[in-house]
Amino acid sequence: MPAVRTPLSRRPTRVRRRYHLRTPAYVYMLVTVLIAVGAFNSQNNLLFWAFGFALATLVVSGVLSGTMLMGLEVERRALGDTRAGHPLVLSYTVRNQNSLVPAFAMRIEEIEPARVWWRRAARVATPWTEHCDRPRVFVAHVGPGEAVSARVPVLAHRRGLVRFEGVRVISSFPFGLIRKTMEFPLAEEVVVTPRRAEPPARARDRLGRAGDAAIASRRQGPGDEFFSLREYVEGDSPRAIAWRASARRMETGASGTGLLVRQNASPAPARLWVVLRLNPGAAAAADDNERAIALATGLVEDAAEQGLSVGLAVPRAGVLLRPLAGRAAVLACARELGVLHLPDLRTSADDGRFPAAAAAPGALVVVVHAGPVDQTFGPGASGETVHVSSDEAAPTEGAPSAGGAA
Amino acid sequence: MNIEAKLNAAMCWTVAVGVLAFAAADGAVSLMLLGVAGPLIAYVAGRPDPRRPGGGPWTLPRWLAGVLVFLAITSALLSATVMRDGTPLVSNLGAFLTYVQLIKLFDRRATRDEAQLLGLSVFTAIAAVLTSNSLAVGVLLAAYTPLAVTTAMRIEVASGRDLGAGVTVMAGRALWADLRRAVGASVVCACLLAAAVFVAAPRGVGNDWLGTFGAVPRAEVGFTDNIRLGQQGNLNERPTPVFEVTVTDGEGRNIGDPLRPMYFRGATRDTYDRRGIWLNSNEASRQSRELPEGGELLLDAPGPRPSLVMQTVQMRARIRGGDDYVFALWRPVAVRFQHPVQAAALRSDLTVKQAESGIRWSGRRTYTVVSALTDTDSDALEDGGRIGSEFATGPIADLARRVLAERLAPVAGAAGPADPLRGAEPRLAASVLRDFLRANYSYTLEMSLPREGQDPIEMFLFDTRRGHCEYFASALVAMCQSVGIPARIVAGYMATEFNALTGQYTVRESNAHAWAEVHVGPGRWLTMDPSPPADLERIHAPSRGLLARLKSWYDLIEFNWNEAVVTFDSASQSRLFRPYDERSGALQGAFERARKAVRRAGRNLGLISGDDAVSLAGRVAWWGAVSFVMLGIAYLARRRLLAPGRARRGGEMLDDEMRRLLAAARFYPRALRRLERAGLGKPRGRSGRAHAAALRRRHPEIAEPLATLAEIYEQVRFGRRALTQSDVATAAASLSRLEEALRARRRRRAERSARPA
Structure with missing residues (x-):
């Protein structure tokens, strides 16, 4: 099921500011009160001065930090999608629009989904906390009118449509007494594509053989298969003239030279349908499903590498991608596999039928089963079908598997 | 220089200046050395060094730091409980804080450690404030303030390291220049606000409510009216200032002169008990009187204005033991105290003793003495002086008679030694004896013990022939009394250090002096100083030269520091706002109203004693209202305090x-x-x-x-x-x-x- 994206323009843009006292502030205030009591009790003038300075420090701290955060703007952009087990690169830009007051010592955090104060969309997208590490950014200083930016890689652990809600800027500057927080609603969604699992050897062999066989496409090209006839134009090779067809045409008294030239079809890659049969419902099947998704990813990538045209069908999720060739196939399939939301799988028997589109003759079909193989699931006699179980998936060397496929 | 190195430098400076401030306040030389050496070593060790494993600063092992802190705690507890050596609690606490800071300087691993260290340093600075209000402490604290602010800000800027090794740090172009500006602006603003609070905070409210909590142990000086001869050791030569005095004539003209030493008399003694102790025979008739702030003690009619000398004395230190004398050039006819005092006048010698009043006073202790130059003939003011029988016979009397016989013979004719005073004035006879002592005895501050049973005055006159001012004065008084001339010892100060910048004499502990007064006629006492003038000048004359000039500047600054900060009180507040009163009655009126309201509240709560204090029921009602407000504040604070905790416990991003x-x-x-x-x-x-x-x-x-x-x-x-x-x-x-x-x-x-x- 493709991800449903919430229109970003409808999200609130208001920045929220919060202040709260930290534990040192309470200690500080207690000490200030004691100094005041000591000053009034003893009339020790240096204690009066210390009391005044302690009060003034609190005031200066509040004013300075408030002014500092007043003109601050933060932007966050995810630089493209990523794959589980690989870093997701986030770009942060902090701009200080205040023309006088610099900003110091700010921690930048992504807002946790449970903490957003604006309306949460009921979404297929899942919070970033379930997918990747916490980005850790510290802004030591932004001068007046200045902007600083940095790219922060965070490790993505798990596939999915990742939702970032907003950015929080936290600062305790100047004295660590009051913690000021500003929250910027910056909603953004990023796809973390699944990890790849190595297909079993028999599947790889079959893909290799299918890659050697090409079929005629529906476009004119340099292949051997006939595509169409057209009129001869000067410069055409005499070997391309279709003599019999030209003779028949001349018999009908056609104008012009009457010669027809044979056009060949371009050779098309062999088609592969990867059909993913997932198990809905049972939580115990989640691992099987994830392994099957990783295996499907591996199959799609290997097939594209072999030069096959790859289509993807996930019957229970309503996903049907017509075969595409090359990198486009990998990207399209990876995105679709990435945003699959397992809790939303359809459970009725009709939804789990083999997709009719994949049953077209001449295509190789690889059915990836989450769990044990069900040989009855397939296109019937119309094409060659390879059944692969998620249990046959071998994790890619070195890749972490948390929450992922293998 | 990176953030770590900058923070290290600022932290070491802050700790060093904080410790120095406390050490200067406490007079602890060892802490002063530690305060310099410790941070210096910590600065070198705390610099990030790529040659070290990890490239970080050198730190103490955790266990060693723990052991050292434990030892510091144990030592502080022992010295505060078991080994009670009279050290004030604040001194013990300050020393403990210093040790812990020096340990923590070598145990900084995270921003939290830096913040703790800064907190300890701030507490040390507060301990310095609780120990002394001297100018040196003030200067060091003035230097400490921007350092502490800088360090606090640098700690925040360096706090990014706590996010771990993989944190991405962003920084603009001019971090340190902007930070310097932020520090400067913050310090200036904070100082202005602090000055406003300092000036406007109502003085006198809550005074002495919690005993000595927050009080500075005032410097004590060694003036004593206890003249006891025959003790071994050196006399005190400490230059601790005791008071500053401005001397003006009746028209208000300053009559101070650097070439003119002045004798400020305090106590008199006229009775000798043969054990080397001088006493005042009339002490029991001293009449005590409680005087409020601004109270005046009138001893006599002042007489015509041109004959008056005004002496405005500003005490710099408390007299050891709490009892003090009013110091005056001549006999006072009136004394006006600007602080509450228990004044006890003795009309026989016209000395005034001032004791601590029941009301504790922390403002300036200033009084103005009006002395009359002309002698009055009123016998009611003073008696004719005492002629004790202690010296009527004996070697001292023999010596006196012999001296007078020798020196007065040409004057008195052939009277002979049997009646040396016949025909001679007491003034002349006393002068002869004074000159005899000056010529034949030498001045020294080192004294030895008399032999068993030997009278100290006789030891001075016949044995050692050396002594300090008390011996010279005692010898003159004894010799005068032995020949029938009433005389007494006066203990006080000899002021020689006139500061032309302030127009004041600065009187130090080393200026303590004793001399004699000889009764030369009805109601007339003549000041006679038998100590050799050359020796006196050598001891008391202020040094001249560059150092002396610098010292006079220092005195000027110190005087203004005391005047503007240390002794700032409600009278100062009124004086400060008086000019605005003339221009804008509203401002002064508002200030006065606020001050009175606070004072009234203080009286209603029983924090200030006064005639219009409310009844017990009223006081209970007032305290109830205050408690209600405080509970409300505590409730709100508790809610705010617990809210973040609840949020924290809610777990970061975990459902x-x-x-x-x-x-x-x-x-x-x-x-x-x-x-x-x-x-x-x-x-x-x-x-x-x-x-x-x-x-x-x-x-x-x-x-x-x-x-x-x-x-x-x-x-x-x-x-x-x-x-x-x-x-x-x-x-x-x-x-x-x-x-x-x-x-x-x-x-x-x-x-x-x-x-x-």
């Missing part, structure tokens, strides 16, 4: 289900704790599996179970998957394997370290 899932995966944090303890802790920015991969090469036996544990944990944490029975069993087995591997590693290390080199 209930995840917390439940993670509760079953406690094996993972446990494994991390084990690794941390073994010195193989996982850095914050690294995943468990990456840490296992990092450990794999050197510790494969640890890395393998750790990787398994991390994988299971991550499946729970990021895969939101509940642990199965098989997972639990695998985790338990891996954890035990990890612990076993760590134990084996520990054993190997122990064996290696036990093996002889």
Whole structure:
């Protein structure tokens, strides 16, 4: 099921500011009160001065930090999608629009989904906390009118449509007494594509053989298969003239030279349908499903590498991608596999039928089963079908598997 | 210079100046040396050094820092409880804080440690304020303030390191220039606000309500009316200022003169008890009177204005023991005190004793003495002086008669030694005796003990022939009394140090002096100083030259410091606002109204004593209202205090289900704790599996179970998957394997370290 994206323009843009006292502030205030009591009790003038300075420090701290955060703007952009087990690169830009007051010592955090104060969309997208590490950014200083930016890689652990809600800027500057927080609603969604699992050897062999066989496409090209006839134009090779067809045409008294030239079809890659049969419902099947998704990813990538045209069908999720060739196939399939939301799988028997589109003759079909193989699931006699179980998936060397496929 | 190095420098400076301020306040030279040496070494050791493992600063091992702090605590507790040596609690506390700071300087690993160190330093500065209000402390605290602000800000800027090794740090172009500006602006604003609070805070409210809490132990000086001869040792030559005095004539003209020493008399003594102690025979008739702030003690009609001399004395230190004398050039006819005092006048010698009043006073102690130059003939003011019988016979009397006979013979004709005074004035006879002492005896501050049973005056006159001013004065008084001339010893100060910049004499502890007064006629006493003038000048004359000039500038600054800060009181507040009163009655009116309202509230609460204090019921009602407000504030503070805690406990970005899932995966944090303890802790920015991969090469036996544990944990944490029975069993087995591997590693290390080199 493709991800449903919430229109970003409808999200609130208001920045929220919060202040709260930290534990040192309470200690500080207690000490200030004691100094005041000591000053009034003893009339020790240096204690009066210390009391005044302690009060003034609190005031200066509040004013300075408030002014500092007043003109601050933060932007966050995810630089493209990523794959589980690989870093997701986030770009942060902090701009200080205040023309006088610099900003110091700010921690930048992504807002946790449970903490957003604006309306949460009921979404297929899942919070970033379930997918990747916490980005850790510290802004030591932004001068007046200045902007600083940095790219922060965070490790993505798990596939999915990742939702970032907003950015929080936290600062305790100047004295660590009051913690000021500003929250910027910056909603953004990023796809973390699944990890790849190595297909079993028999599947790889079959893909290799299918890659050697090409079929005629529906476009004119340099292949051997006939595509169409057209009129001869000067410069055409005499070997391309279709003599019999030209003779028949001349018999009908056609104008012009009457010669027809044979056009060949371009050779098309062999088609592969990867059909993913997932198990809905049972939580115990989640691992099987994830392994099957990783295996499907591996199959799609290997097939594209072999030069096959790859289509993807996930019957229970309503996903049907017509075969595409090359990198486009990998990207399209990876995105679709990435945003699959397992809790939303359809459970009725009709939804789990083999997709009719994949049953077209001449295509190789690889059915990836989450769990044990069900040989009855397939296109019937119309094409060659390879059944692969998620249990046959071998994790890619070195890749972490948390929450992922293998 | 990077952030770490800048923070290190600022922290070392802050600690050094804080400790120096406390050491200067407490007069602790050893702490002063520690305060310089410790931060200096810490600065060198605390610089990030790429040659060290990890490139970080050198730090004490945790256990050693812990042991040293424990020793410091034990030492402070022992000195405060078991070994009570009279050291004030604040001194003990300040020393303890200093030691802990010096230890912590070498034990800084995170921003939290830096913040703790700064907190300790601030407490040390407060301890300095509680110990002394001297100018040196003020100057050091003035230097301390911007340093502490700088350090606090640098700690915040450096706090990014707490986010772990993989944190991305962004910084603009001019970090340090902007930070300097921020420090400067903050310090200036804070000082202005602090000055406003200092000036406007109502003085006198709550005074003495909690005893001595917050009070500075005032400097005490050694003036004493206890003249006791025959003691061994050196006389005090400390230059501690005792008071400053401005001397004006009746028209208000300053009559101070650097070439004219002035004798400020305090106590008189006229009775000798043969044990070397001088007493005042009329002390019992001293009449005591409580005077409020601004009270005046009138002793006589002042007489015509031109004949008056005004002396405005501003005390710089409290007299040791709490009792003090009014110091005056000549006999006072009136004394006006600007502080509440228990004044006790003795009309026989016209001395006034001032004792601590029942009302504690922390403002300036200033009084103005009006002295009349002309003598009055009123016998009611003073008696004719006492002629004791202690010296009527004996070697002193013999000596006096012999001297007078020798020197007065030409004047008195052939009277002979049997009646040396016949025909001679007491003034002349006393002068002869004074000159005799000046010519034949030498001045010294070093004294030796008299022999057993020997009278100290006789030891001076016939044995050592050397002594200090008390011996000279005692000898003159004894010789005068022995020949029938009433005389008494006067203890006071000889002011020689006139500061032309302030128009004041500065009187120091080393200026303490004793001389004699001789009764030369009805109601007339003549000041006679038998100490050799050359020696007196050598001892009391202020030094001249560059240092002396610098010192006079220092005195000027110190005087203004005392005037503007240390002794700022309600009278100063009124004086400060008086000019505005003329221009804007509203401002002064508002200030006065506010001050009166605060004072009234203080009286209603019983914090200030006064005639219009409310009844017990009223006071209970007032306290009830105050308690209600305080409880409200406490309730609000508690809500604010607990709210962040609740939010924290709510768990960062974890929902209930995840917390439940993670509760079953406690094996993972446990494994991390084990690794941390073994010195193989996982850095914050690294995943468990990456840490296992990092450990794999050197510790494969640890890395393998750790990787398994991390994988299971991550499946729970990021895969939101509940642990199965098989997972639990695998985790338990891996954890035990990890612990076993760590134990084996520990054993190997122990064996290696036990093996002889």
